Amino acid sequence: MSFDYDLFVIGAGSGGVRAARVAAGETGAKVAIAEESRYGGTCVIRGCVPKKLMVFASGYGAAVEEASAYGWDVQIGDFSWLAFREKLMAELDRLEGIYQRLLENSKVERFSQRASVVDAHTVKLADGTTKTAKHILIATGGRPVRPDLPGAELGMISDDIFDLPELPKTVLIVGGGYIGSEFAGIFNGLGVKVTQFYRGLQILRGFDEEARTLVAEEMRNAGVDLQTGIDVTRLEAVSGGIKVTASDGTVATYEKVIFATGRKPNTDGMGLDDTGVKLGAKGEVVVDDYSQTSVPSIYAIGDVTDRVQLTPVAIREGMAFVETVFKGNPTKPDYELIPTAIFTQPEFGTVGLSEEEARVKEPIEVYATSFKPMQQAFAGGAAQRMLMKLIVSKATRVVLGCHIVGPSAGEMIQLAGIAVKMGATKEDFDRTVAVHPSAAEELVTMRTPVRTT
Incomplete structure (x- = not known):
C-alpha cells in the first residue's frame, strides 16, 4: 500500500x-x-x-x-x-x-x-x-484544567498568566504542585500579595519531606501566605475582584484567582x-x-x-x-533516576529516591546539612537556608537520592544526577575534592550521617 x-x-x-x-x-x-x-x-x-x-x-x-x-x-x-x-x-x-x-x-x-x-x-x-x-x-x-466547583470559570489557569494585561495587586493560587508553587514565588517576587491554598498537608506532594518542608518554610518567610489543609468551594464575581469561599468557611476577595490543580x-x-x-x-x-x-x-x-x-x-x-x-533498533525510554528542578523560591533540585521512599525499600543512611549560602549570609537580613541531602544504601553504599534546596539547585542537580545515574557510592562522593568556596562542596564533605534506619 x-x-x-x-x-x-x-x-x-x-x-x-x-x-x-x-x-x-x-x-x-x-x-x-x-x-x-x-x-x-x-x-x-x-x-x-x-x-x-x-x-x-x-x-x-x-x-x-x-x-x-x-x-x-x-x-x-x-x-x-x-x-x-x-x-x-x-x-x-x-x-x-x-x-x-x-x-x-x-x-x-x-x-x-x-x-x-x-x-x-x-x-x-x-x-x-x-x-x-x-x-x-x-x-x-x-x-491545565479548572476544578469542578461553582464559579470556576472566573479563575485563570496557568496558560492565561502570560496574557495578563497588567499585574494584579492580590492573587490567590489554588494548588500545591510545582506549577502553583513556582507561580506563588514569581508573583510574590514581582510585588503581588500572594495567597496560596493547598488541600493537602504539605506542598510538592511526592517529593522528599525534609526538602519540601524547607521550601514551604522559606516561601512563607519570603511573604507568601501559604495555607495548607484548605481548598476553594466557590467563586463569585464582586466589585473589585473575585470573592472566594474556602473549605473552612472563610471568605476573602482577590483580584485574580489562578487554578494550578492538575492537567x-x-x-x-x-x-x-x-x-x-x-x-x-x-x-x-x-x-x-x-x-x-x-x-x-x-x-x-x-x-x-x-x-x-x-x-x-x-x-x-x-x-x-x-x-x-525508523532505525530498526528497538529502544525503550529510560525513566530511572530522572533529575528534576522545581523553580520555586527557593529552588529545588532532586534525583532518585526521597528519604521516605528509600526507607521503605532498605536500610539507609541520611547525610544532610542546612546552612545560609555565603552570598546571602554576607548581605544579612532574612537569607534563605539551603539544604544538601544524600540518601545512601547501607548495604551497597550507593547514593540512592540527592536533594538540594537553594540557589542554583537546578544547575547542581543536573551534574549530581550524572553521578547518581552511574551508581556512585558515598565513598565516590567522599573521594572527590571539594570546590571551595561553593555551596556544592557540601555534597562531598558530609562525613557523618544525621539519621540511619
Missing part, C-alpha cells in the same frame, strides 16, 4: 518536533507534522521557558536590595509588567521561529491546523483534507476511540514500553501518555520512537 508519508506527527511540541525532524533528517523518511496552536508546545510557549524567564524577572528586586550590602549605591523603581511581557512575547516568537526552521531544514512538511485520526493510517485536517501515513505519532501534550491529556475530539486506540481513565493514550498504542501503526509520546510529564522525557521518548520504528 502506498502512503502520502512515512510518518505523520500530530502535535509540534518538543517531543513531536524532535521525532519529526530526526526521522526526516537522519533516516530520509517522508514526514509531515500538524499543529493547531504554536510550534514549540507547552514548554516553549506556555510553560517552562516563559515561566523561567518570569522567575528571573521576579528575583531582581531582592538582588538590588542585596547589592547595597556589597557596597553598591543602587535603587530600584517599579516593575513594568508591560515592558517585560513585550520582551517575553518577542522571545517566544523567536523560539517558535527556530522550531519552524528546524522542521523546514529537515524537510518536514508543516500543517498549521488541527488534525484528528480517521483510521490506522489516515489523518484528517481541519480544512477537511485527509493524509495517509505508514505511521502516526500522537504528541499533543496536555492542558489533562489532549485527546478530546481526536477520533482515537473510534480508531481503536485505547485510552486510560484520564483520557491518556495507553502505550507499551516502546510507545506503541493498541493500534500497531499508531504511537504516542509526551504528556498525552501521562507517563513522566517533563519536556526532556518527551524528547527522549521521541528519539526512542525513531530508533525503534
Whole structure:
C-alpha cells in the first residue's frame, strides 16, 4: 500500500518536533507534522521557558536590595509588567521561529491546523483534507484544567498568566504542585500579595519531606501566605475582584484567582476511540514500553501518555520512537533516576529516591546539612537556608537520592544526577575534592550521617 508519508506527527511540541525532524533528517523518511496552536508546545510557549524567564524577572528586586550590602549605591523603581511581557512575547516568537526552521531544514512538511485520526493510517485536517501515513505519532501534550466547583470559570489557569494585561495587586493560587508553587514565588517576587491554598498537608506532594518542608518554610518567610489543609468551594464575581469561599468557611476577595490543580491529556475530539486506540481513565493514550498504542501503526509520546510529564522525557521518548520504528533498533525510554528542578523560591533540585521512599525499600543512611549560602549570609537580613541531602544504601553504599534546596539547585542537580545515574557510592562522593568556596562542596564533605534506619 502506498502512503502520502512515512510518518505523520500530530502535535509540534518538543517531543513531536524532535521525532519529526530526526526521522526526516537522519533516516530520509517522508514526514509531515500538524499543529493547531504554536510550534514549540507547552514548554516553549506556555510553560517552562516563559515561566523561567518570569522567575528571573521576579528575583531582581531582592538582588538590588542585596547589592547595597556589597557596597553598591543602587535603587530600584517599579516593575513594568508591560515592558517585560513585550520582551517575553518577542522571545517566544523567536523560539517558535527556530522550531519552524528546524522542521523546514529537515524537510518536514508543516500543517498549521488541527488534525484528528480517521483510521490506522489516515489523518484528517481541519480544512477537511485527509493524509495517509505508514505511521502516526500522537504528541499533543496536555492542558491545565479548572476544578469542578461553582464559579470556576472566573479563575485563570496557568496558560492565561502570560496574557495578563497588567499585574494584579492580590492573587490567590489554588494548588500545591510545582506549577502553583513556582507561580506563588514569581508573583510574590514581582510585588503581588500572594495567597496560596493547598488541600493537602504539605506542598510538592511526592517529593522528599525534609526538602519540601524547607521550601514551604522559606516561601512563607519570603511573604507568601501559604495555607495548607484548605481548598476553594466557590467563586463569585464582586466589585473589585473575585470573592472566594474556602473549605473552612472563610471568605476573602482577590483580584485574580489562578487554578494550578492538575492537567489533562489532549485527546478530546481526536477520533482515537473510534480508531481503536485505547485510552486510560484520564483520557491518556495507553502505550507499551516502546510507545506503541493498541493500534500497531499508531504511537504516542509526551504528556498525552501521562507517563513522566517533563519536556526532556518527551524528547527522549521521541528519539526512542525513531530508533525503534525508523532505525530498526528497538529502544525503550529510560525513566530511572530522572533529575528534576522545581523553580520555586527557593529552588529545588532532586534525583532518585526521597528519604521516605528509600526507607521503605532498605536500610539507609541520611547525610544532610542546612546552612545560609555565603552570598546571602554576607548581605544579612532574612537569607534563605539551603539544604544538601544524600540518601545512601547501607548495604551497597550507593547514593540512592540527592536533594538540594537553594540557589542554583537546578544547575547542581543536573551534574549530581550524572553521578547518581552511574551508581556512585558515598565513598565516590567522599573521594572527590571539594570546590571551595561553593555551596556544592557540601555534597562531598558530609562525613557523618544525621539519621540511619
